[in-house]
Amino acid sequence: MQTYYTSKPLDAHLTAITSLSGVRCFLVQGSERALLLDTCGGAGDLAAFVAGLTDKPLTVWVTHGHVDHAGGAAWFGEVHLNEADAALARESMTLAARQAYARETLPDLALPAEAFCPAESCALAGLDDGDTIDLGGLHAQAVAFPGHTRGSMTVLLPELGTVLFGDACNQHLYLFGPCATTVEEYRAQANFYRKNYSNLYSRALVSHGPHETVDPVILNNCITLCEQILAGLDDRLPMQELGQPVLYAKRETHTGVRADGGFGNIVYGADKLPAGE
Ligand SMILES: [Zn+2]
Structure with a gap:
C-alpha cells in the first residue's frame, strides 16, 4: 500500500509531516488542542494520517492558497486562511488542480482515484493578522507577511521560540505570478516583520527544501537581496520556473x-521590478 506521508518529531510539541511530493506541513500539539499548519498537495488522506498522530481536537490553518499548501484542505471539514488568498485556495482545492499537481510532482507514480478526496472544497474560515489560538500550555499566533502571495501568513509559536515561515520567506523565495507583490512591497513587509517579530524566534520552519528548519538569518538575507535587486546589482539571470519566465537574483x-x-x-518576475526598469 502506498505511504503518502512521513512524520518526524522536532520536539515534544512539534511534528513535521512530509508528503510524497516533498512539501511539508507541521502539527503542533498543546495539552488541550492540536493545530495543523498547512495541508500539502492533497494526494493521500492527510486527515487520517494526522488522526494517527494525535487524538486532540484539531484546528487547521493554511499559510497561503497555493496548491501545495491548500490542496489537502478538502480532507478536513474546515480550514482557516487569510481572505486575500481565499479565491486562490478555492482554485487549488479543486480535484483537477490537485491531480495536476500530483502529475507534475510525481510523474512516475500512477495514483489511484482514492488517493484524492472527492470533495471539491471545504469550509473556509478567516485567518487574520494577530489571530491567536491557545493549544494548552502553548499558543500559536498568525502574523501576516504578504509577498509570496497577498494573503501569506506566518505562524509564531512563542513558547517554542519558533516561527513557521511557510513560503513567505525561504531559501528560494518565489515572487512571481499574479498573486505575488512587487519586490519593493516585499522589502517593506520583510523589514516590518524583522523589526516587530524577529526577537520572538530562534528557529524557522519552512515548507520546502532539504531541511525542516533554516537559519532565521534567511529573513535578513532576503531583505539584503531585495536591496540588491532594487539597486540593479543582482545577477538577474533569466530562467524558467513552473513554465514561466523569471529572474534569479543570484546564480x-x-x-x-x-x-x-x-x-x-529570490526568484522574481520582471514585472515585480519598479516601473521603468
Ligand atoms: Zn507558495
Missing part, C-alpha cells in the same frame, strides 16, 4: 545552491 549551481556561497535566493 545557482546545478545542485540548487547559490554559486556565490550565499544562503537564500
Whole structure:
C-alpha cells in the first residue's frame, strides 16, 4: 500500500509531516488542542494520517492558497486562511488542480482515484493578522507577511521560540505570478516583520527544501537581496520556473545552491521590478 506521508518529531510539541511530493506541513500539539499548519498537495488522506498522530481536537490553518499548501484542505471539514488568498485556495482545492499537481510532482507514480478526496472544497474560515489560538500550555499566533502571495501568513509559536515561515520567506523565495507583490512591497513587509517579530524566534520552519528548519538569518538575507535587486546589482539571470519566465537574483549551481556561497535566493518576475526598469 502506498505511504503518502512521513512524520518526524522536532520536539515534544512539534511534528513535521512530509508528503510524497516533498512539501511539508507541521502539527503542533498543546495539552488541550492540536493545530495543523498547512495541508500539502492533497494526494493521500492527510486527515487520517494526522488522526494517527494525535487524538486532540484539531484546528487547521493554511499559510497561503497555493496548491501545495491548500490542496489537502478538502480532507478536513474546515480550514482557516487569510481572505486575500481565499479565491486562490478555492482554485487549488479543486480535484483537477490537485491531480495536476500530483502529475507534475510525481510523474512516475500512477495514483489511484482514492488517493484524492472527492470533495471539491471545504469550509473556509478567516485567518487574520494577530489571530491567536491557545493549544494548552502553548499558543500559536498568525502574523501576516504578504509577498509570496497577498494573503501569506506566518505562524509564531512563542513558547517554542519558533516561527513557521511557510513560503513567505525561504531559501528560494518565489515572487512571481499574479498573486505575488512587487519586490519593493516585499522589502517593506520583510523589514516590518524583522523589526516587530524577529526577537520572538530562534528557529524557522519552512515548507520546502532539504531541511525542516533554516537559519532565521534567511529573513535578513532576503531583505539584503531585495536591496540588491532594487539597486540593479543582482545577477538577474533569466530562467524558467513552473513554465514561466523569471529572474534569479543570484546564480545557482546545478545542485540548487547559490554559486556565490550565499544562503537564500529570490526568484522574481520582471514585472515585480519598479516601473521603468
Ligand atoms: Zn507558495
